[in-house]
Amino acid sequence: MSTKGFIIYLLSSFSVALLSALLLPRTSNYKHYSSISPPSHDYGFGNDKLWPELKVGWRVALATVIGFLGSAFGTVGGVGGGGIFVPMLTLIVGFDTKSAAALSKCMIMGASTASVWYNLRVPHPTKEVPIIDYDLALLFQPMLMLGITVGVVLSVVFPYWLITVLIIILFIGSSSRSFFKGTQMWREETLLKKEMARQRATLVNFRGELLIDTEYEQLFPKEEKSSMQIFCFNLKWKRILILMFVWVSFLLLQVIKNDVKICSVWYWVLFCLQFPIALLVFGYEAVKLYKGHKERVSTGNPESICEASIEWTVLHILFCALCGILGGTVGGLLGSGGGFILGPLLIEIGVIPQVASATATFVMMFSSSLSVVEFYLLKRFPIPYALYLTAVSVLAGFWGQYFVRKLMVILKRASIIVFILSGVIFASALTMGVVGIDKSIKMIQHHEFMGFLDFCSSQ
Template identity: 55%
Template sequence: MEQFGVKRRVLRSILLDFLNFALAFMLVSAERSLKHGESARESETNNNYFLKAINFLWQSDQSGYNHVWPEMEFNWQIVVGSIIGFFGAAFGGVGGVGGGGIFVPMLSLIIGFDAKSSTAISKCMIMGGAISAVYFNLKLRHPTLDMPIIDYDLALLIQPMLMLGISIGVAFNVIFADWMVTVLLIILFIVTSTKAFFKGVETWKKETLVKKEAARCLASNDSGDEDVEYKPLPSGPNGDPPQDNTDKEVPVWENICWKELGLLCFVWVAFLVLQIAKNHTATCSAAYWVLNLLQIPVSVGVSLYEAVSLYKGRRVIASKGDQGTNWRVLQLVTYCAFGGLAGIVGGLLGLGGGFIMGPLFLELGIPPQVSSATATFAMTFSSSMSVVEYYLLKRFPVPYALYFTAVAAIAALIGQYIVRRLIIVFGRASLIIFILAFTIFVSAISLGGVGIANMIVKIEHKEYMGFENLCKYEG
């Protein structure tokens, strides 16, 4: 009997343990199920956010772009736009930046074009201003050295990569949404305008020291009552006293380096042929991408030829004097990369690329007059090519483009003449740097303001604000 009681207690203990284990298992399973359900819901929520972000940025059948081309007629918009365009071209031509940062807001806010058509017409105006400025500069000499004011070797290093960048930038102009362009533009312009301003202050101080030294020399010669004559900052070899070529003019053909000009024209013609051939192929077809990729060996090949020649000492950046003879590989690669970047952003925003090249040339130690002239010379090729590309994309009305191109051409010529006389009168080549910084800063404010305003309107109307589909683009 006692033995049976023991067995019953053991059996009850085993049964209770089994029940406790079963209860614990059920609780753990329930907890795991609960956690799994929460995790699944959380994962589903995250996936929803991710999908919403993807849908915001990319919908292959959606487009946020529509042509807005106002009728061309004489009214207050044309008058005000012409005045703003005139001053923008005058300042932009002098600073070597083209003035696109002023043209685009004017065309959008005053004339009434959509943002991307404004970008295309802006390129036409930059081309007109650049051609006028180059014609003016082709008669001038380097302010302190016996060479043209345009540094052809520097242009040959930068311009082919600038052209390649322009082609990429024009494609990005089709693909990118306006708000993406606005963010990039504000950051880039504020940085470059700040650097240019401080470079201007530095050059102003150097010029002040030169003027004081000239005044002391006059005083020692008992000529203290005479005006202090303008003397350019030294930039010649071996620190030799600089020549003063500020007011010197020569026939155009004496200022042309034919071999370098021939290579630059070769790049332009090669790109033109490729662009026209590409226009006769189906977008995103195999032939389309082959023709696009053929631009790379053309541009890289010419820039590489110039870079190797500079590295081995067969060629020099003559406008830097002796300092233009010693180049490191990293320096040359960096400058070519900046040329490509200037082209990409220029093609994307409808600018000339000078807002990057100008500050870059100044950092290289290039005199302000040479920096402006060389940047404008390079922009002539890049802007004219982008005009061809935008024309093939049917991005602008021809009558408006011809009119504003003429306005910019006249303004650039007048601006070059006036500023050249001011430099001679005041003895301050740093005026060009301050004009450069001012133009870039105004461009940042105006373009940034227009971009933010357009972005707010699109948000309010819940319009599509993602990437465009390049393969479905129709002009």
Template identity: 40%
Template structure:
């Protein structure tokens, strides 16, 4: 609820700023104004090769974490659950993720790594800001793993607070979710625990819905010239997800308590990973 409110307030602020920019801007916005100013037709229509638009070093770091985490997740299944080697292999994921996060945080702190999309190429993040970012990242991963919610619900509003435009924020959080979810898909498939027809059906439906949603939002933004609509959409989705997930969870918990059913809390060592 707090994240939803935070995103909504950020949307209101962006809406007011867009209104001011639309009144003051002499150049056509071509369907969007951002905190750094209006987007001109020349800027919006400029096209480059997709290979030139990829930050290969950063992509390589993410891919390294993906491969290392997947390898460790698969390797631990070859050891007895809760054995010494099992926990050693399992906990090796921490230094891998911590090392890459520390490297990126050091670059943001020193200034040779920039958040270029917030239109402030000279800014440096302070130590306390980096610590908060890492904490939110851990919370996002934990919530995503325990509740099945995408980490974008947490990272999206956080990116907005950093001054990242809503389109970039949504795309970034969604892109990162691909890596976390794909690790689980590959792992369960190799362990023969993944229902392929069910997964294919969900993939087709989700892909179709993503293209339709993206096309619809782009059209609406082009007509109204307000990218803040993405922020309001994010706030609404977070609100609905919180209410539905929380309501269903509380309802199921009450029923289990009334019928003295197992709440699902068992020893981690009773099951294989």
């Protein structure tokens, strides 16, 4: 599937799904099931909290195994794993949908934080730059967090079946595209390994003499850095402080908004204040990338200030903004950190897999932690389960990165990350699809309303 074909597939499929929902009549008398990822106010699939007791048993054991594997592979692929955690917590452990989404955020936060900690101690594989691309993080993080707030609103308005259909369409298309990119990278790596093997087998010196299996040492060997030196080099405090500013600003607005009457004037004022904050930081980074690109073109300098290989034109910058909001919206609907869009997108625009994974998990750490703090203030999850599952995810995030990095060194194939990303997204499409279809069938059997809802009257 080419990039153009992927975009056409998404636009046509989404249009058909939305038009189908619009054809359904609207009514104010309904009983509505919640979305997959509930917003910060109480509504949806029942108001009763289902919080099973944390005790040793097959349910907790199975959830631990699935949570560990989901966190390990999810953080390596840069997608988090929310599409696996939510069904696991509802179907296996027995949590209600809202509590499962909140606990899912805790697991994503734990895994992404451990992954970031590991990546900060890893050098860039090809350049003398941090492995986390802070330029791309600053470009996508504010739009991603803005998209999450939009997704929360849409999760109230959109019917449950429509959310399920959109997620299946997006995840199947995204996993297929990522798998296609992975196979391309695998073939390129195979050709590169064959070429390097051929060069090592036959080398010719300056006198034309054939040398076989000859190894040369560099005249000036590359200086090896310690873990602490790499850690300090990977940290860019100025960029991190800007990201923290966005994080704190969104958190304050969300906390204040939770105490304001829904759909009041102040509620919408606080909601709209998120837009200038996100656009300010996005605009700052977009202008920097645009000016840097124009300067490189005028001077003929091929070096890019960020990992992405695209030209930073106005159209491409707007496209990245749209993708950031789309990723956040999916995160708001699903209960994930938005990595299901950001991870594949970074690969698509030319970022190497190691940097794409590190950057996506870095951004997810901010978006997921924001939701966790808000859910904690709203008492949306049981503390014992949250601490236990977060600890499992922290271990999984660290060891997942460790083993996959070692495997990449042994096989000399970075495409492994892309295949893992594709696999996690496809697994999420299956789990979310099965759960969503099952609940949608039950809604039809109970003659539930299947059209768009009014946001204010649904609270």
